[in-house]
Amino acid sequence: MQMNMEEVTMNNKFNIVDVLLLDHKYLKECIKVLKDDNEDRKIKLRIAKSFLDAVSKHSIAEKRSVYAPLIKVKDLRKNIIEGEIEHGIVDAKVKMLSAKLTGLRALGEELEIEMKVVAELLERHLKEEEEEMFPKMRKDLDKIILNEMGFQFMKLRSFSEKDLRYYPNLQKEVTELKKLGHKISGNFIARVQKHVTPAGHHAE
Numbered sequence: 001m002q003m004n005m006e007e008v009t010m011n012n013k014f015n016i017v018d019v020l021l022l023d024h025k026y027l028k029e030c031i032k033v034l035k036d037d038n039e040d041r042k043i044k045l046r047i048a049k050s051f052l053d054a055v056s057k058h059s060i061a062e063k064r065s066v067y068a069p070l071i072k073v074k075d076l077r078k079n080i081i082e083g084e085i086e087h088g089i090v091d092a093k094v095k096m097l098s099a100k101l102t103g104l105r106a107l108g109e110e111l112e113i114e115m116k117v118v119a120e121l122l123e124r125h126l127k128e129e130e131e132e133m134f135p136k137m138r139k140d141l142d143k144i145i146l147n148e149m150g151f152q153f154m155k156l157r158s159f160s161e162k163d164l165r166y167y168p169n170l171q172k173e174v175t176e177l178k179k180l181g182h183k184i185s186g187n188f189i190a191r192v193q194k195h196v197t198p199a200g201h202h203a204e
């Protein structure tokens with residue numbers, strides 16, 4: 001069955017805030033392990049690899065499907081600029097650590113601490129998005145846009161069925177989304193911007 005945009009936007013399954021929160025939930029589970037000084041290093045290494053992969057996918061998808069189209073919304077602009085700066089710091093660390101951890105069979109003390117630092121940086125970023133930006137998005141944006149953004153995020157994020165094992169609603173969509181490819185729709189940003197910046201609606 002082909003996906004139909006009307007259905008995507010009407011059933012609210014793809015609401016971007018809910019989709020981001022579900023991705024954050026996994027990241028926070030990893031952060032908890034990486035911050036725990038008493039956790040076994042073998043487990044930490046396994047979680048660290050999965051965490052780095054998830055952060056880099058989350059980051060790319062979030063920047064393109066959320067930050068880029070919303071940067072002109074007055075109410076969100078400062079949050080997005082701050083978020084972009086934080087992403088810049090975290091993403092660079094993630095890239096560097098991914099390379100260091102590839103093929104590694106044991107996590108040394110220094111890398112263990114470095115992972116903890118990145119986990120804590122990201123924890124702060126997630127908290128700010130969740131406490132400041134997401135409530136504004138729910139308030140400022142209409143349901144159609146929130147769902148279209150979630151749909152674009154899902155295409156870019158390319159979750160596996162296993163990633164979504166606790167979310168049967170979205171798990172069913174994985175195969176269909178795969179067929180659509182991991183690209184954002186060409187006119188998506190313009191369409192969102194048209195919706196969110198009409199005649200001074202968000203101006204003071």
Ligand SMILES: [Fe+2]
Pocket residue numbers: 062083087125129
């Ligand atoms: Fe973010």
Ligand SMILES: [Fe+2]
Pocket residue numbers: 020024058062126129
């Ligand atoms: Fe996020």
